[in-house]
Amino acid sequence: MNLSRRHFMEAGLGAGIAGAVGTSFGLSAMADPNTMPAWHLGYQNAPASGFEPSPMKLVFGKAPADLKGSLYRNGPAQLSYGDQYASHWFDGDGLIHRIAIEDGQAVHQARFVETRKRREEQAAQAFLAPGFGTLGDESYSVQGPDDTNAANTSVLVVNGELLALWEAGSAFSMDAETLETKGPKTWRDDLKGMPFLAHPKVEPDGRVWNLAVGGSRVGIYRIGANGALEDFGMVDIGRAAYIHDWTMSERHLIILVQPWVNENLRPPVVAGFEWQPQHGLQMLIVNKDDFSNQRWVQAPPRMFYHTGSAWEESDGTIKFDAAFYKEPVLGVDGGTAEIRGEWTGEYATEEGVLTLVEIPPQGDAKLTETALIGEFPQVDPRYRGKHRNLVALASGASANRPGSTALAVHNWTSGESQSFMFGDNRMVEEFLFVPKAGGQSDLDSWLVGPVLNIKAGVREICVFDAANVSDGPVCIWQADYAWPLGFHGTWA
Amino acid sequence: MTRTASFAALLAASMIATPIALAADLTVNVDSIAKTQGTIVLGLFDEGTYSGDGAVDGANLKVEGNTVSVTFEGLEPGEYAVKLYHDVNDDGEMNTNPFGMPTEPFAFSNDAKGRFGPAKWDAAKFSVGADGTVHTITLN
Numbered sequence: 281m282n283l284s285r286r287h288f289m290e291a292g293l294g295a296g297i298a299g300a301v302g303t304s305f306g307l308s309a310m311a312d313p314n315t316m317p318a319w320h321l322g323y324q325n326a327p328a329s330g331f332e333p334s335p336m337k338l339v340f341g342k343a344p345a346d347l348k349g350s351l352y353r354n355g356p357a358q359l360s361y362g363d364q365y366a367s368h369w370f371d372g373d374g375l376i377h378r379i380a381i382e383d384g385q386a387v388h389q390a391r392f393v394e395t396r397k398r399r400e401e402q403a404a405q406a407f408l409a410p411g412f413g414t415l416g417d418e419s420y421s422v423q424g425p426d427d428t429n430a431a432n433t434s435v436l437v438v439n440g441e442l443l444a445l446w447e448a449g450s451a452f453s454m455d456a457e458t459l460e461t462k463g464p465k466t467w468r469d470d471l472k473g474m475p476f477l478a479h480p481k482v483e484p485d486g487r488v489w490n491l492a493v494g495g496s497r498v499g500i501y502r503i504g505a506n507g508a509l510e511d512f513g514m515v516d517i518g519r520a521a522y523i524h525d526w527t528m529s530e531r532h533l534i535i536l537v538q539p540w541v542n543e544n545l546r547p548p549v550v551a552g553f554e555w556q557p558q559h560g561l562q563m564l565i566v567n568k569d570d571f572s573n574q575r576w577v578q579a580p581p582r583m584f585y586h587t588g589s590a591w592e593e594s595d596g597t598i599k600f601d602a603a604f605y606k607e608p609v610l611g612v613d614g615g616t617a618e619i620r621g622e623w624t625g626e627y628a629t630e631e632g633v634l635t636l637v638e639i640p641p642q643g644d645a646k647l648t649e650t651a652l653i654g655e656f657p658q659v660d661p662r663y664r665g666k667h668r669n670l671v672a673l674a675s676g677a678s679a680n681r682p683g684s685t686a687l688a689v690h691n692w693t694s695g696e697s698q699s700f701m702f703g704d705n706r707m708v709e710e711f712l713f714v715p716k717a718g719g720q721s722d723l724d725s726w727l728v729g730p731v732l733n734i735k736a737g738v739r740e741i742c743v744f745d746a747a748n749v750s751d752g753p754v755c756i757w758q759a760d761y762a763w764p765l766g767f768h769g770t771w772a
Numbered sequence: 773m774t775r776t777a778s779f780a781a782l783l784a785a786s787m788i789a790t791p792i793a794l795a796a797d798l799t800v801n802v803d804s805i806a807k808t809q810g811t812i813v814l815g816l817f818d819e820g821t822y823s824g825d826g827a828v829d830g831a832n833l834k835v836e837g838n839t840v841s842v843t844f845e846g847l848e849p850g851e852y853a854v855k856l857y858h859d860v861n862d863d864g865e866m867n868t869n870p871f872g873m874p875t876e877p878f879a880f881s882n883d884a885k886g887r888f889g890p891a892k893w894d895a896a897k898f899s900v901g902a903d904g905t906v907h908t909i910t911l912n
Contacts, residue, residue: 497871
């Protein structure tokens with residue numbers, strides 16, 4: 281926590297804010313400021329046509345000369361039709377953003393993924409498709425998972441192909457430059473319509489591993505850096521646990537079977553989940569070279585959405601970090617109240633605890649909780665599956681509104697944490713590691729991510745030095761409009 | 773007496789009507805076939821057979837363009853429905869992915885679509901009249 285830095289930030293951005301207030305035209309369904317709190321900007325609709333490429337303004341600091349690439353992000357950006365609100369945050373249509381950064385300039389653009397759900401609901405100007413938290417209209421036909429695909433959770437770039445990811449259906453292929461939708465991705469003819477989880481794991485050499493989850497049966501994809509499917513196999517995890525994320529070391533896939541179980545996957549899906557803590561958190565360790573070579577490991581009951589990444593010690597101990605909860609949160613009511621601009625503060629104390637999981641060569645797993653509370657853990661892409669120092673999180677829950685207020689970094693080697701408090705006026709999202717040119721470790725990285733400035737009603741992209749997060753941002757670009765909160769991104 | 777007369781009248785009527793009824797022809801056209809290969813496997817059902825294993829009639833239609841057509845002759849006028857799939861690789865099966873979802877195109881009469889299952893009889897049924905019917909299904 282660093283109050284002086286926060287105050288400095290707000291003073292330093294004063295000029296930019298003054299110039300931006302009143303020009304916030306980005307959101308198509310601006311809520312009545314007399315009835316909606318300022319933070320509701322994070323849950324409003326984006327324009328139906330998205331955002332044309334538009335330069336952002338450098339309002340603070342100096343952009344790193346070596347920072348070159350695109351931050352792609354995805355998130356639900358259609359959460360109401362008139363006075364009909366989405367039943368669940370996970371069910372809004374995916375809006376794909378690209379913030380292209382080069383020569384100190386940042387340009388933002390965004391397009392919705394043109395799914396069948398999007399097309400038909402836009403035509404009807406109403407929610408029709410069933411979903412994670414939505415019963416759906418009886419007239420809306422469903423002949424496969426892609427009929428309900430919201431394509432709203434994350435993005436992946438493999439061999440230059442941009443994919444919009446959901447978790448219960450196909451990835452959607454997109455044009456990486458124009459963000460135009462091409463269509464559902466079929467990895468192999470016999471795998472048409474198989475789910476492709478929104479948390480693929482990319483090895484440092486570009487090979488991609490991912491899961492297809494269908495109740496207690498889980499498919500494993502191995503995709504080469506050239507984008508071609510190399511292998512696909514099936515494993516059984518014993519029960520239909522909710523799987524949003526998982527983790528991977530250099531030699532193993534680690535499938536976390538949390539005791540949040542749904543044996544009847546019918547809409548609204550979330551209503552069918554049951555918390556069964558008696559099972560604890562079980563983990564299936566699968567050998568990457570032989571999917572039939574498996575081992576089960578037991579841990580105390582925990583619920584989770586996201587892991588950082590795993591590594592293996594020389595004695596075979598597997599370690600990974602994750603944001604763990606004592607019981608299910610968010611998914612249960614899905615931000616229904618927040619979408620409507622309501623906030624009770626009920627969830628302010630139910631935050632993920634950054635936890636280190638140690639799986640010894642034999643026996644049960646050991647959990648060690650840190651003092652760090654947060655979500656959206658991220659690691660340096662050069663060290664996925666390998667030993668590393670840092671994990672970054674969106675942190676600092678507020679009692680006054682939903683969302684995070686801080687960026688935090690924990691160093692597993694030194695045991696120290698750093699954070700930067702943006703304060704109540706900014707909602708902080710996932711920050712990604714971008715390796716510095718010629719860097720020697722994950723300490724030599726930039727952290728790049730978006731915040732929503734709810735006071736000025738505009739979006740900002742911030743860059744931090746990963747080793748010195750508490751020093752505050754290195755630079756900030758500001759758009760002259762806002763876009764709603766999202767989930768996950770990738771740097772390419 | 774009345775009953776006998778009725779029976780005789782009915783019998784006479786049916787003897788006259790039967791040849792006409794059996795002459796009812798149904799032509800099913802299948803449009804918009806994406807791949808010019810394989811076979812359209814088509815089943816014709818009445819209400820009694822729609823949800824079971826059997827069919828009233830059926831046809832295997834070689835795909836040599838983007839449409840195929842078949843005529844069922846001598847049907848009893850009434851309500852029918854069609855289920856079909858495109859056996860693209862000609863392996864004689866409707867292929868599915870590991871989770872059981874079809875990976876080959878399929879369709880129902882009226883272009884009816886199901887909701888977490890096949891289209892319902894009420895959505896897929898259509899009438900075949902004594903003077904014949906042409907029914908077109910769009911595959912993709």
